[in-house]
Amino acid sequence: MKDAVKEYYGKVLQGTKDLKTDACCTDTEIPGFIKQGLCRIHAEVAGRYYGCGLVMPELLQGMRILDLGCGAGRDCFLLSQLVGEEGYVLGVDMTDEQLAVANRHIDYHTKQFGFSRPNVEFRKGYIEQLNELGLADNSFDIIISNCVINLSPDKEAVLREAYRILKPGGELYFSDVYSDRRISKELAADPVLFGECLSGALYWNDFHNLAKQVGFLDPRLVEDRPLTIGNDELAKRIDYIHFFSATYRLFKLPGLEPHCEDYGQAVIYKGTIPHYERQLQFDKQNLIQAGTTFPVSGNTFRMLSETRFAAHFEFFGADDTHYGIFKGKGAAIPFDKRASNDKSGGACC
Numbered sequence: 001m002k003d004a005v006k007e008y009y010g011k012v013l014q015g016t017k018d019l020k021t022d023a024c025c026t027d028t029e030i031p032g033f034i035k036q037g038l039c040r041i042h043a044e045v046a047g048r049y050y051g052c053g054l055v056m057p058e059l060l061q062g063m064r065i066l067d068l069g070c071g072a073g074r075d076c077f078l079l080s081q082l083v084g085e086e087g088y089v090l091g092v093d094m095t096d097e098q099l100a101v102a103n104r105h106i107d108y109h110t111k112q113f114g115f116s117r118p119n120v121e122f123r124k125g126y127i128e129q130l131n132e133l134g135l136a137d138n139s140f141d142i143i144i145s146n147c148v149i150n151l152s153p154d155k156e157a158v159l160r161e162a163y164r165i166l167k168p169g170g171e172l173y174f175s176d177v178y179s180d181r182r183i184s185k186e187l188a189a190d191p192v193l194f195g196e197c198l199s200g201a202l203y204w205n206d207f208h209n210l211a212k213q214v215g216f217l218d219p220r221l222v223e224d225r226p227l228t229i230g231n232d233e234l235a236k237r238i239d240y241i242h243f244f245s246a247t248y249r250l251f252k253l254p255g256l257e258p259h260c261e262d263y264g265q266a267v268i269y270k271g272t273i274p275h276y277e278r279q280l281q282f283d284k285q286n287l288i289q290a291g292t293t294f295p296v297s298g299n300t301f302r303m304l305s306e307t308r309f310a311a312h313f314e315f316f317g318a319d320d321t322h323y324g325i326f327k328g329k330g331a332a333i334p335f336d337k338r339a340s341n342d343k344s345g346g347a348c349c
């Protein structure tokens with residue numbers, strides 16, 4: 001399947017417009033400062049974007065970031081601006097044609113952003129075998145990925161490698177496609193359905209279990225949307241399966257609990273994260289307004305106090321008294337539009 005995927009992204013598709021479905025598209029509300037960053041990206045790079053979500057978490061200045069399956073590099077060049085000249089972005093992909101586009105435009109973007117030297121590199125490799133690229137344990141602050149892990153034949157290896165390479169307190173922040181049930185082998189073997197990021201999708205509960213198995217103990221859903229197929233012939237074969245594009249944030253924090261527990265802890269957001277001064281949508285269930293006392297579970301407390309978010313919060317309480325399960329958060333089924341059969345969600349790209 002890896003060769004079929006290389007063929008698909010290297011030779012069959014010449015740009016976003018060639019996609020046969022709307023799965024590899026981004027239909028997310030984009031903040032103004034990110035739109036400005038996108039305007040500075042070279043048209044050839046932007047025209048070969050096949051992502052399905054916005055993978056730009058907060059607080060990127062100075063960070064070391066790895067992009068798994070970077071393609072032609074759109075997200076890397078966007079991140080390059082957001083990490084600044086002191087930060088570093090590495091894109092890894094297995095497809096020569098995609099990497100050739102990315103490499104061709106490094107100098108253009110360095111000049112465009114006013115940097116004295118490039119802060120982006122691209123390397124050829126498999127995201128299941130990052131050790132072969134010599135990427136050390138605990139060496140990146142953030143790992144992103146956009147519509148790639150569904151294409152991997154060994155998703156556990158990808159998540160395991162991401163966990164190994166992240167620094168303690170680092171996060172894997174990524175968008176991908178999920179399904180509401182396990183997909184048959186027959187559909188998974190179809191090169192177009194697979195290449196279009198559909199039939200390799202993980203059933204969401206298998207993803208949650210896999211993430212926990214490798215050490216990402218409390219996967220947090222940031223946003224999701226039901227996918228539209230946008231191609232009648234393909235839709236006929238798979239329209240009994242509901243697909244979703246979803247963005248998750250997974251922290252490398254050993255010892256997180258399997259459920260959100262209540263220790264009577266709370267935080268106050270200082271309103272100091274650039275571009276998010278009034279409120280921070282930390283995940284789908286935690287919209288944190290600046291300046292108010294916000295009760296949090298023990299796990300959320302650790303995700304804020306033991307990561308790059310710590311300086312932006314005041315913290316109240318310890319974990320020495322337990323008050324039971326943290327109520328009202330952490331639904332078992334992550335996608336609230338799961339039952340929706342609405343195919344009119346609109347195409348994008």
Ligand SMILES: C[S@@+](CC[C@H](N)C(=O)[O-])C[C@H]1O[C@@H](n2cnc3c(N)ncnc32)[C@H](O)[C@@H]1O
Pocket residue numbers: 002005006009024048049050051052068069070071072073074075092093094095098125126127128145146147148151152153197
């Ligand atoms: C849907 S495209 C997304 C590309 C890019 N993230 C973007 O948003 O435009 C999938 C990319 O993942 C790469 N890819 C798929 N499986 C891979 C693997 N196992 N190792 C490395 N790259 C892989 C493909 O070569 C392709 O460029």
